[in-house]
Amino acid sequence: MERELFDRAQRLLRHNTPPKIARLKTTAEMQLTGRVFDDRGNPMSPVISKRRGHGYRYYVSAALLTGRKHQVGSLARFPAPALEELVADRLSRLEELHDREGDLADRIRRIEVSRDTVRVDLAWDPAPALLPRFGRLLPAEDRAECDVDGLRLTIAALLQPRGGVKLALGPEGLPAVQRVKQDPTLVQALVRAEAWKHVLFTQGSDSLERLHTAEGVDRSYARRLTRLAFLSPALKRAVLEGVALPDLTLQNLMVGYLPLAWAEQEATYRLPRARAL
Incomplete structure (x- = not known):
């Protein structure tokens, strides 16, 4: 992050x-x-x-x-x-x-x-x-x-x-004025997922077993939460900046379908297209 x-x-x-x-x-x-x-x-x-x-x-x-x-x-x-x-x-x-x-x-x-x-x-x-x-x-x-x-x-x-x-x-159907309102629960979940991803990448896949035991959560929850670390950079930025995307909630991210392709993720959660720099 x-x-x-x-x-x-x-x-x-x-x-x-x-x-x-x-x-x-x-x-x-x-x-x-x-x-x-x-x-x-x-x-x-x-x-x-x-x-x-x-x-x-x-x-x-x-x-x-x-x-x-x-x-x-x-x-x-x-x-x-x-x-x-x-x-x-x-x-x-x-x-x-x-x-x-x-x-x-x-x-x-x-x-x-x-x-x-x-x-x-x-x-x-x-x-x-x-x-x-x-x-x-x-x-x-x-x-x-x-x-x-x-x-x-x-x-x-x-x-x-x-x-x-x-x-x-705006043209995407979202409010033309995007109010900054961070979801602290979602931000904390994203930071936690990033930390767990780092552990997985540095200590191997079996480290997930140790993680869910050490964190006091069940295996299914640990696997679903870790998915947040694989969101596209633009969606992560939206979470941290508090951009109001109606479908970008912790509940949807945990239980809904999360495509692997970043473009499909952004379409799923209705992220407005980025301006070319």
Whole structure:
């Protein structure tokens, strides 16, 4: 297990703080006000819709608000919490590359939303040497492009209803914002499996018999747990970084079918495709 992965997982946990673009309760305080547009150029105004005593915040196309439905873009309204969280997540990923005073959120010039993408234009011209690092910090489906006006982020995000609310999902059907939430039981099991694999490789196959006796577990459990050490590097990284993969649980790994080929493992546990570096 690479030390770098453990260190990176800890850094992600430390930086998993509330986004700089806060989720506020009044339209006057909504920090993206005046910078959100639909994909036909209509400004999207902050609106609070109250239902059953609860307030729900949206950015709504001005064309819809003024009765010009035929001029509305491909998305008439976007839930404000989802948009604010999505933008804050992507900017937080790039903050370490930002070498100027102030936050990246202060450099937002324009946000354009459509049915399946969110484009964020920033008044920031990063050094060319930094551009290759963008690919390692952003999800594989996102793009970062520079022009004379600055930097444009194109975020793949499709609104879909989940659990009574609309979430921004990526092309793989997973949340566009991946929250860092390590499963300590799974992490401990993976570390234990790596240690047992080392014993097997250095002391021979009969060492498994000694292991399950010394650890106080039955032979079947020891064999099933050791399988975790043969996960693909990308799946191990997902476990350590707390990437939310619904099927990647200790229960599934212990009792489910685990292909030998890494590509098949990643398909089985729905790991999003990696960005080519």
